[in-house]
Amino acid sequence: MSSHAYVAEIATDRDGNEHVVQGWQDDMYGAKLGFWLFMFTEVLMFGAMFMTLTYYMMLHEADFVHASASLNRYLGGFNTVVLLISALTMGLGLLKMRHGDIKGAKTMIWATIVLAFLFLGVKGVEWSLEYSHGVFLGLDALQPGNEHSKPFGQILFFGMYFTMTGIHGVHILGGIGIMLWLLKRINSGKVTPEHHILHFNIALYWDLVHLIWVFVFPFYYMMGAGTEMDTATLSSTIEAISHLGGSNEHH
Amino acid sequence: MSTTNLGSYKEAQSGYIKILVGLLVLTTVTFVQPHMFLTDMNLGIQLFIGVVKAYLILAYYMHLKGETQIIWFAGFSLFIVAVFFIIVIGFDVANFQYMDESHITQHMDAPHASHATH
Numbered sequence: 001m002s003s004h005a006y007v008a009e010i011a012t013d014r015d016g017n018e019h020v021v022q023g024w025q026d027d028m029y030g031a032k033l034g035f036w037l038f039m040f041t042e043v044l045m046f047g048a049m050f051m052t053l054t055y056y057m058m059l060h061e062a063d064f065v066h067a068s069a070s071l072n073r074y075l076g077g078f079n080t081v082v083l084l085i086s087a088l089t090m091g092l093g094l095l096k097m098r099h100g101d102i103k104g105a106k107t108m109i110w111a112t113i114v115l116a117f118l119f120l121g122v123k124g125v126e127w128s129l130e131y132s133h134g135v136f137l138g139l140d141a142l143q144p145g146n147e148h149s150k151p152f153g154q155i156l157f158f159g160m161y162f163t164m165t166g167i168h169g170v171h172i173l174g175g176i177g178i179m180l181w182l183l184k185r186i187n188s189g190k191v192t193p194e195h196h197i198l199h200f201n202i203a204l205y206w207d208l209v210h211l212i213w214v215f216v217f218p219f220y221y222m223m224g225a226g227t228e229m230d231t232a233t234l235s236s237t238i239e240a241i242s243h244l245g246g247s248n249e250h251h
Numbered sequence: 252m253s254t255t256n257l258g259s260y261k262e263a264q265s266g267y268i269k270i271l272v273g274l275l276v277l278t279t280v281t282f283v284q285p286h287m288f289l290t291d292m293n294l295g296i297q298l299f300i301g302v303v304k305a306y307l308i309l310a311y312y313m314h315l316k317g318e319t320q321i322i323w324f325a326g327f328s329l330f331i332v333a334v335f336f337i338i339v340i341g342f343d344v345a346n347f348q349y350m351d352e353s354h355i356t357q358h359m360d361a362p363h364a365s366h367a368t369h
Contacts, residue, residue, distance in 0.1 A: 036321050040328045047332045055340055073282075080278055088271045091312050092264065099260045207313045214304045218281065218297035226285030226293060 028197055035201040039208050042171075046212050049164055053219060056156050063153025069224030070135075071161070075126045076221040079119050080213065086115035087210045094203045097186075100193045106186060109179050112206065116176045123169055127162075137162050161220050168216060171209045178202050270311045277304050 009021040057064045093108030127136070134141045135158055140148035142155050149155070182202050185191040191198050281300050289296050310316040 033321065033324075036324060040324065043325070043328055044332055047329060048336065051332070051336045051340075077278070077282060080281075081275070084271065084274050084278065087308065087312055088267055091267050095260065095263050095267065204313055207308055210312075211305055211308050214308065215298075215301050218294070218301050222281060222285060222297045223294050225282075226290050 026195075028200075031197040031201065032204075035204055039204065042208060042212075046164075046167075049160070049167075050215060050219065053160050053164075056153070056160070057223075060151075060153025060156060063151045064157050065224045065227055067150075067154040067157040067161075067224070068220060068222070069227050071221050071224070072126055072129060073221040073225060075122055075129075076217055079122050079126075080217050082115050082119045082122070083210045083213050086112045086119070087207055089115065090203045090206045094196070094199055097191075097193055097196045097199050102186060102193070105199070106183060109183055109186075113176055113179050116172050116179075120169060120172055123165065164216060165220070168209070168212055171212070175202075175206055175209055178205065266311065270307050273307055274304055277307075 010018050011021050012018050089108045089111040093105045093112065096102075096104035096108060130136055131139075134148065135150075136142070137159070140146050141150050142158050143149060144152065144155060150158070179202060182191065182199060185198060277300050281297060284290075284296055284300070285293050315322060
């Protein structure tokens with residue numbers, strides 16, 4: 001018997017009757033509720049950032065729309081679909097685990113990890129494009145009081161954009177880490193179709209990461225869509241990607 | 252409890268894929284809406300689509316359908332954030348007196364609004 005195997009604890013009442021104590025190993029609802037409590041802290045953090053964003057957007061509507069129109073919504077949209085498919089692979093992995101298909105579950109977790117790396121890669125390309133256009137945290141365009149400074153509302157917009165997508169990216173990295181840990185636990189027999197609480201909660205975490213992106217995307221990328229400023233974005237995207245490697249200029 | 256009811260594998264897999272298709276359709280609508288319909292309500296429509304997508308994810312991918320206790324916890328958390336935010340920001344806005352010293356930019360309708368800076 002492996003060291004982690006569940007052994008029911010027995011409690012005896014004053015009349016000598018034995019009762020099985022509910023162990024945490026089988027407490028699916030308790031584990032799920034506990035993890036939801038953790039996820040509430042994430043909701044509180046991102047919720048506060050979204051509300052701050054909404055407040056500043058009300059004060060600087062024109063600047064926000066203008067800044068949003070300059071973001072690359074094709075890469076952002078591609079990443080939306082990548083996350084969407086990764087949520088499916090994670091869900092199917094859990095489904096396979098619950099039905100005893102451990103090999104299938106591991107395949108689906110690996111697929112999710114590959115999609116997570118793809119998301120980060122595309123995000124990296126996107127940030128590189130913005131950096132090559134002189135728009136990045138710490139560069140002159142996002143610092144007030146110099147000749148390259150963007151309008152104040154745009155500085156706020158891009159500041160929040162890099163902060164929120166950066167924090168979201170850290171969550172993606174964290175997701176990759178815990179999925180690798182999950183694979184290790186499955187390989188060592190510590191996560192099984194009978195005891196898959198860890199798998200269930202990691203799938204919940206991944207869905208939360210997806211859920212946050214569902215609101216990041218319209219707030220940042222779609223706010224400026226369809227405006228006069230939103231012309232020729234696709235052609236400029238293709239041109240920028242083709243020149244990405246050689247461009248180190250800051251405007 | 253929904254999370255302990257395994258049901259049929261094929262049925263559950265089919266459910267996951269149906270939700271994926273729904274989310275993909277909504278994502279497509281997200282892309283075409285600003286160019287095709289209700290363009291003057293862009294952000295509102297985009298957020299509405301986001302809420303519908305969030306419902307699908309929460310109810311089906313995150314297995315919240317039927318989990319009334321967790322839904323109440325989530326709703327209460329969001330309520331607390333909203334209350335604190337509204338109190339703090341509401342007080343700030345209500346006492347906002349120095350417009351000339353603020354960084355509030357011009358309204359969308361104003362000429363050269365996108366370049367406005369104070």
